[in-house]
Structures are given as structure tokens and as C-alpha cells.
Amino acid sequence: MYVCVCRAVTDGDIREAVEQGCCTMRDLRNTLDVATQCGRCALTAREVLNDALQHLARDIAGAA
């Protein structure tokens, strides 16, 4: 699903960016340009970011 229409960023793009090392909204802005135009997507982008970070933490904990 598209999270940021202005920059054509999907939830998959955000999850992939997290897997590549992004862990803050600043990282996402710098990497994907998400929330850099109208800003309406910022809340949803943050929710997807937090969800992706939780999944990553679970994966790491499960692998240990």
C-alpha cells in the first residue's frame, strides 16, 4: 500500500529500508524522501516504521 503518495513510497519500501538499517523518521526522510512534501503521511510512516522495527527485533531475538 502507498504510505506517501507525494513521493510514491509504499509500506514495503519502508520495511526494506528498515532491513537496510533505517531506524528513525530522519533516516526514512533521508533515504526515501517520505513525508518531505505535504507531510500528511508522517503518522502512518511512523507507524509502519515502528511495526517494522518490532518485527526486526523479534526476528533477532528469535535467531539468538
Ligand code: FES
Ligand atoms: S503524502 Fe507523504 S509527503 Fe505528501
